[in-house]
Amino acid sequence: MQPSSKQTLIEFLRTKSLRTALDAPSGGGWLLAALGSQVALDGIDLYANSMPGYRQFWKHDLDNGLPADCGGYDLVCCCEGLEHVGNPLLLLREFQRVLKPDGLLVVTTPNVWYPAARLQYLLRGFFPSFPPLAGRVVPGTHMHITPWSWPQLYVYFKLAGFSPPQILTEPLSRPKHFHERLLALPGKIYCRRRARKTRDDEARQFWQTAGSDAALMGRHLIVVGEKAIIQTSAG
């Protein structure tokens, strides 16, 4: 995760009233350092048994959901984790489960919708930062296996029981080169047309966001959803 993305996320989180949060996966623990001691932060990671500073810490594989004994959070941050799991919807549902009503989920992940990524997919069949996993085709290894774009995240957030999510705009949300604007033009026009044609407010909001620079040209996505107040049924 780039420093500018971290900065954007922290500035957003400072505007929220947070008492308890879950950092999954914790990685190097940058969120703990950035949030300070005002938030009671729990952590989960596959590669560490414990990390100093976290209130509670679990060594746990997020592909199996979350530990049964965690819960009651105002915020769950999943920074650079969702692209590693094979069962993202299970994980998102688990995040929904451990959040308090109105709790927030923040997901950050590489964006495969930006023009250079699309061009690379056309020419290579792979997205940037999704390498061919050489020597990794053994059980239990964790690589980037699930690419994400704004619409895919949107649908999964909704399926997992979150309200329509939003993208946080950050410095990486802008195109680096002019030709990226040209490449993104058909997609932008398409999204605008869909937004103009729809009569549904939610769909309009979706297409407007889909046509934004952050969704179409950002290298990186920071997506925030609120736990929806819904009747939860199985599945």
Add this chain to the structure above:
Amino acid sequence: MASGLIFASFPFDNAANEIIPAIRWQRIMSTENIYAAVMQVAEAHAQREPLRRHLDVGAGNGRLIELFRRRFQNESSACDYTGQLMKLPGQKVDIVNLNQEKLPYPDGVFDVITATEVIEHLENYRNVLRELHRVLKPGGLCVLTTPNILNLNSRLRFLWFGYWNLFGPLPVKHSALYSTGGHINPVSYFYVAHSLLDAGFTDVKVRVDKFQRSAIPKLLFWFLPIKFFGAMAWRKEVSKFKTIDADNAPLVEAINSVPMLLGRTIVVAATRSRTATG
């Protein structure tokens, strides 16, 4: 780790007619092409191993079961999220929600398992593949099909609009999980192969059900750029990032092959190793 590729036979060769005499090819439905390709893969496997017990996951109306029975005179089990689609008289359907439940069968009982156009609907296809591996006999065959998001039409649609063919845009107010609107899980061949190997399968092979004629003129334009940039990227991956080795080189190579650039649906076959555990 054994992995390889077959593109030996073309989708509309005579063998398909021989295998499926019931199909007159007068009105070729899209699924019939897929079934024909699946039957060809099964036929090749049947030369080496008897296909006595067949499981069709996502059996639908039972058409593939019917084809298997006619050709191999085998015993077939069907499982699906509903039994209401089944049209074969007397065919029992085991109702399973693959997103939440395990397959209701003991370990190692089936000689062949088919799952046509299923994994794109699943939340956790990797777990389902582990289940398929569990219920397959050692030496048994697993055949999966899913829309090919690596064909040129899909790549170009993704370039311009951000969506692959047959994948979206999904309805914002999501309801029909099991229709085309339920295609929530686009998986390219590389990741299908990776997840099969991850589940313990070996000898992963791929073919396509048919070539998309509309992609052929596009291929004439894009073939050289794809080959050129693909070769550059390959060199970089091998020498700089060291991400391509003997294990995955055939899989990576298949990504930009002509059948992959033209094929509509990928038909991926893998076998359960006789020596593997689990």
